[in-house]
Amino acid sequence: MVAEDQVDYRIYILEPEFTGLLSSGRLDEAVTYARGLALALLDELAPHTRDYLWQRDGFHLDVHVDHSSSASSGVPAVFLRGTVRFGENIEDEWFIVSLLQRATQAHGHLAASVQDTDGEFLLIQAAESVPDWADSSTSVNRVFLYRGLVHLIPVPTNMSELASFPMGDISVAQALSFLSSNAEAARASEGVQKAVGERTAPYAENSGKFQHRARVHLPASAAWILRRCPQLVAPAVERFYLRDPVALRVRYFPSRSPFTDTLRYQACLKMATFPPSTSVATTVQMNRCMYAQLKSQQFIAPRLFSLPASHASDYVHAELGMKLVRAYSLNISEAYRLIGMRLGNACCGRGRGPRIGRRVSRHVRGGV
Secondary structure (H helix, E strand, O other): OOOEEEEEEEEEOOOHHHHHHHHHOOOHHHHHHHHHHHHHHHHHHHHHHHOOOOOOOOOEEEEEEEEEEHHHHHEEEEEEEEEEOOOOOHHHHHHHHHHHHHHHOOOOOOEEEEEOOOHHHHHHOOOOOOOOOOOOOOOOOOEEEEOOEEEOOOOOOHHHOOOOOOOOOOOOHHHHHHHOHHHHHHHHOOOHHHHHHHHHHHHHEEEEEEEEEEEEEEHHHHHHHHHHOOOHHHHHHHHOOOOOHHHOOOOOOOOOOHHHHHHHHHHHHHOOOOOHEEEEEEEEEEEEEHHHHHHHHOOOOOOOOOOOOOOOHHHHHHHHOOOOOOOHHOOOHHHHHHHHHHHHHHHHOOOHHHHHHHHHHHHHOHHH
């Protein structure tokens, strides 16, 4: 079962050389083969993913060894797998589908499956065109992307098909065996191909169309960071969107760790790393979901910020920049809180906690 707001995808290798390694018990060589394939695929897809801004996690491929399958077949399953958290940006999910289409189209010996918390969402997208028998219970291990197209392992609907199509629950190994030898019979209808193809076509043409370039006012240090690492805008937006109201209080509330409190107070409230007085106008790239999340949040600017009047032409730019800076300050505050906790835990029982706390506090006072 896939967790909420996550997509799980797998790439299966049908290459005879690879399957031969598994059937002959040469598991280590099969894993090495799969690892090399993963690196090659990531390199091939890099031109399409390099400038794409992910909501949370980026596309990745790990080698997965499933020993549970050896109970029935005697051979462990080795495949490539990834799990991506997409949060509220469903576009990440469909961008991954487009990447899997590219990979399976370029390599005829690869088949891919992809599910989210709703299950086989490819069939949900093409609900008006799937066969009557296909539902969440009957389509398990039957839906694949193969040679860039959707394939659906059929079930027998009459007596004459019993010898041709697998009936009932089938394993991934059985499904892949049928797919590699009966691809034409498993190819989904044109209606299914059209429904899925129309959803992924914009990514094949230009994934950049889902990105948004926003004009904002940022401190010079923050603007420099985002020019060098555009992907860092994602955790900042999420941190602000899901912020803890307690963390935004200007008043200082001490906890059990004096040097942790000092770090949080200095880093978040003083904002020495991103002083608003150095703000410059710049352009920040984010996806449309991030922009909507940032823009929709109501937030009163701290006294350190001098925003223009709400009717001024540059008010929106200054407000967006203020929210981003506040998010980065919260991230720094959290980082120093974790540092303080680790220092405190490392020094417990050694009589050095307060001494290290004073040392870290002096460092913070000198500038975070």
